[in-house]
Amino acid sequence: MSITVSTLGFPRIGPRRELKTALERFWAGKTNGQSLLADAAGLRAASWARQRSLGVTHIPSNDFSLYDHVLDTSVMVGAIPEIYGWRGGEVSIDSYFAMARGTQGITEDHYCAPRGTHKHGLPALEMTKWFDNNYHYMVPELSRGQSFMLAFTKPLDEFLEAKSLGFNTRPVLLGPVTYLKLGKSKDEGLDPLSLLPGLIPVYAEILRRLVTAGADWVQIDEPALVLDLNDHARGAFETAYGTLSSAAPGLKLLLTTYFGAIGDNLDTALRLPVAGLHLDLVCAPAQLQDVLAKAPKDLVLSLGVVDGRNIWRANLNAVLDCIEPVVKQRGADKVMLAPSCSLLHVPVDLDLESELDADLKSWLAFAVQKIGELTTLSRALDQGRGAVKDALATSARNAAARNASPKIHDPAVQKRMAAINRGMARRHAAFEVRRPLQHERLSLPAFPTTTIGSFPQTDEVRKARAAHVKGTLSDSDYNAFLQKETEAAVRWQEEIGIDVLVHGEFERNDMVQYFGEQLAGYAFTKHGWVQSYGSRCVRPPIIFGDVSRPHPMTVEWSAYAQSLTTHPVKGMITGPVTMLQWSFVRDDLPRSEVCRQIALALRDEVMDLEKAGIRIIQIDEPAIREGLPLRKAEWKAYLDWSVECFRLASSGVADETQIHTHMCYSEFNDIIDA
Known part of the structure; x- marks a missing residue:
């Protein structure tokens, strides 16, 4: 059986920042909402096609966003502050961008300008850094007595959109516990996790709709599992996934963690009734042995062996040394190969760079090239290293050349x-x-x-x-x-x-x-x-x-x-x-x-x-x-x-x-x- 190659997410912006162009034309009034949505659909279709042509077998959907995936989740679950005037029903594109940018006096061209400042208009939601990197997300604004409802079916819509184009995708959701932990409230003393009982039914509903539409797997991102968690937070995971696993019988959930080691949350993660668990083995390679020692035999392990947040080529021979024993121990059907995290954090395609120093370029891999590395690793595991001996030799040669290069070392x-x-x-x-x-x-x-x-x-x-x-x-x-x-x-x-x-x-x-x-x-x-x-x-x-x-x-x-x-x-x-x-x-x-x-x-x-x-x-x-x-x-x-x-x-x-x-x-x- 072939090793599954998956990505946790692909860059949204397009190879030449097509999303930026489409957004700014819309904001300037040069195009309408229908035109913007058509441009977005074109970017999604191109992304799915590109990944399939590169050999990805689990292609993600709902990894695309017009602005931010955390904002998309807030809209999906109806966590829209009253100030934006939403009273149920469809969330308009204008309301969406009001939450993202405010409505007047917006400035986005200077790092230290107050984001979302406004003159006689609506303020934007607060923005802050996504974990420990330079991506920014829109902070969910939660309140005591917060109600949730399925207000935005984007995960389902984009799954069906991909299906209509011939792509069988794995929808991506930001997990409910991480979502709540990312939120803030003006209500003093509010524990965001206290809102979980009202949130879980919304997730259960979208999972039911996805399985009805034909989804086999759904990826649920829970990077909060790499944080310091107390027993209350760990209990929230068990409560949430105890419900979600039974919400859509037959649907397989891939629980994804990234940016660090699961560490002392591992026992909790392994007790959750999910079909697969993704590990970031770039940020935290040592956790693999702990997982192998404890993981149930039927749990699929998604091995994040290619760096999803930096641009260096992997040493493919060293990676194979690490993962070949895992495949031998668990079987090819219980292993997926993936980047360490979403490829959102790296550029799209190194082949666009025509002016980089040739030596430096040989040491780099952008999103497209990283998928190529994963497919090479998959072939090596399926057919033996001899089937990809040229690629492995090139990888070894580039690694040695980089290590010895005088361009790197200055006495x-x-x-x-x-x-x-x-x-x-x-x-x-x-x-x-x-x-x-x-x-x-x-x-x-x-x-x-x-x-x-x-x-x-x-x-x-x-x-x-x-x-x-x-x-x-x-x-x-x-x-x-x-x-x-x-x-x-x-x-x-x-x-x-x-x-x-x-x-x-x-x-x-x-x-x-x-x-x-x-x-x-x-x-x-x-x-x-x-x-x-x-x-x-x-x-x-x-x-x-x-x-x-x-x-x-x-x-x-x-x-x-x-x-x-x-x-x-x-x-x-x-x-x-x-x-x-x-x-x-x-x-x-x-x-x-x-x-x-x-x-x-x-x-x-x-x-x-x-x-x-x-x-x-x-x-x-x-x-x-x-x-x-x-x-x-x-x-x-x-x-x-x-x-x-x-x-x-x-x-x-x-x-x-x-x-x-x-x-x-x-x-x-x-x-x-x-």
């Missing part, structure tokens, strides 16, 4: 890393000593005013940058334009009475990309887009090798702005943890070591800013909370090295130089003590 960086000592992460004098020195040097009022840093990227700024990139605006003309914009920003701040000025950052395209493009060890794609939220897509940099700073990155513009005024102008850099978190990070070094390399490079920049006369330097770390591990037992180790990296980047300056930081969209109570 100068490694020498600096070896020389790091504790003193480098400490300021020379205590705060009590530094404070009066800085006060004397800066002569600021007791409560000085400043701004976060970046000024609006106007259409004029964007057009000038685009023209410069295309070569139609010369370096000298572009610099003259930037000087004019910078001076205007400085003069405006002086006029309104700001005490500590910023230069506006008009030269910067992105707070990470701008720095990454100037650092050794970084690379950038042309089409490596992933969804951050809604229509917002990002192209994360690739950290492929040892990181260093060949030349100053920000000094010229900070010094220019300072030359225009007697007020202090802040130097502005992105911190090492954010540079790490918002990149695809090399997987051959611990993340902490990569972060230290970035910190050393930024340390050089900070000290050059100081030499240029910059007296205040702001180091932005909006992603430091994002990197916090999902399990609290691992928090201290992460906070130790992340704070050390910030200090390493910032502590080389004199006592008279003031260091600021900026963090946004963080649960500060989780990290403030660090």
